[in-house]
Amino acid sequence: MGNETATVPPGSLPELLADLEALVTCESPSQDLAAVARSADLVAAIGTRRLGVEPERLVLDGRSHLRWRLGTGDRRVLLLGHHDTVWPLGSLADHPFTIEHGVLRGPGCFDMLAGLAMAFQAVAALPDPDGVTLLVTGDEELGSPSSRELIEGEAKGCLAALVLEASADGGALKTERKGVSRYQVTVHGRAAHAGLEPERGVNASIEAAHQVLAISALADPAQGTTVTPTVLTAGTSSNTVPAVATFAVDVRVRNVEEQHRIQAAMLALRPVLPGASLDVEGGPNRPPLERAASADLYQRAGRIAAELGLGRLAEAAVGGASDGNFTAGVGTPTLDGLGAVGGGAHADHEHVLIAELPRRTALLTALVAELLGTDRHAVPGGEDARVTSGVDRP
Known part of the structure; x- marks a missing residue:
């Protein structure tokens, strides 16, 4: 792809943390169109640096969305995330970005800015991302009023939609959403x-x-x-x-x-x-994301996780909705909760477990590679995702 970061092993921790700090410290409350536009500028810059390709910027009803369509082949895999958060401007004063004892904190880190940093790393590590679309919307926390048709249009005809929302408790994938x-x-x-x-x-x-x-x-x-x-x-x-x-x-x-x-x-x-x-x-x-839409992808992810030494992947049914409901609603197989492991979405104790970031990114990379028909072992770092982290920052 003409980008040296494409050879970085999936889940490279320094790059993940650098990107995530930048994303968290650029506040992006959904209701503030100017803040979301500034966030879109930053997300575009990070994605361009990691992928070597600039996104399309799509402004719908004043809300800023970004789309990377990689390669020239048929659209096969949709990676889906959002860069807006529920935290109002000024939240960093009381909830600063911190890393301590292997735990990262900051407004929006878990829901779902960590998922964006992971997505860029995962796609950059693919030998050939032809057929991948990465869509990052700016109004998910409002119910996706301007981006719903965009999401549904990108999902139609894809083999899979992989949603980078945060995991359920204990890192479980979300195979059912109401x-x-x-x-x-x-x-x-x-x-x-x-x-x-x-x-x-x-x-x-x-x-x-x-x-x-x-x-x-x-x-x-x-x-x-x-x-x-x-x-x-x-x-x-x-x-x-x-x-x-x-x-x-x-x-x-x-x-x-x-x-x-x-x-x-x-x-x-x-x-x-x-x-x-x-x-x-x-x-x-x-619409509901019913388990039937996730079953095959969950089985694939579980097998890949075992091969990578990540242990057993749990699954969970949750009451909250995401944009994965829309992709499942148009008939596209959908797997959700592939993002960060941690907790506290929308709450004062929002946090991300650092040691899981490269592990989950390796899982995402290998899953996308398999869906594209790429040999997982051709992915840098794809043979072993066992990662430990003792990162500590005040």
């Missing part, structure tokens, strides 16, 4: 003086209470379906019968049939109080 639906229910009643003539009103709060109970009852724990009313507001003053109430509903499902059942039930809601009316907005946001 689908997500989101709704906003607005209840319309009629205002009246609460003390003088409440009977002339139609109490939107009471109607909302009826609807919240009815909606909650749609959950099916046996199926893994959760239906959770969340933020609720009603009324304008303490002495007025509320004329309007609104509440949000979060739905998580394990299969498409359940997602359709909840959708039909939400659209069939009817008011209980005479004179009240309802508006229901929203619907499915992400």
Whole structure:
């Protein structure tokens, strides 16, 4: 590829840590378009340095995404990640980038900036990356409103989509993710003086209470379906019968049939109080990533991990969604959770275990090489990924 870093063994630790520090210290909250644009500049520079190829920069609805299409052959493997985070500007003041006792900390390091650093190293180590697409989006934490069609378009026809989101507990790969639906229910009643003539009103709060109970009852724990009313507001003053109430509903499902059942039930809601009316907005946001979409890739990854001396790879079903839901939704085999091992996504204790970075990168490199039809043993460092780390930095 005309880049000397292409011969660096997968998971080369100094390069991984240097790239990850740069990414973490360039804050990229999803809602701040300027910050995400600055982050995209940095990601593009790091990727160009590691891969020897500049990305396409795709700005959709003001949000910055990057795409590397490597080689000229058919698109076969999609590597998918995002560079936006949930951390607001200034978070570094209270959560600085640190490395101590083999643990790396900093806002967004686990979710999922470490995955980006790993992806660049893995692709750079491939003897021939022809057929690989690396897509890095800038709005995943918002539900991917501008990048969904881009993700689905890149995934269609690929042999596999490999998602660089962080692993589940203990390094488990994510072979199942629940689908997500989101709704906003607005209840319309009629205002009246609460003390003088409440009977002339139609109490939107009471109607909302009826609807919240009815909606909650749609959950099916046996199926893994959760239906959770969340933020609720009603009324304008303490002495007025509320004329309007609104509440949000979060739905998580394990299969498409359940997602359709909840959708039909939400659209069939009817008011209980005479004179009240309802508006229901929203619907499915992400389809489920069902285990069938991950099974073959998980088996491949497990075999490769054993050959590399990485031990047994566990798998996990998780309630949170990712862009892997979209790739699975268009029929592309998808394996998620290939990124960092650590914990604390979106939380004060967010962290990455340094010793696992080169090991997981070696796994990713070998998996991509196999999907491309490349001999794993032709990959630099592919024969042995046993790595230890005693890196300590204040």
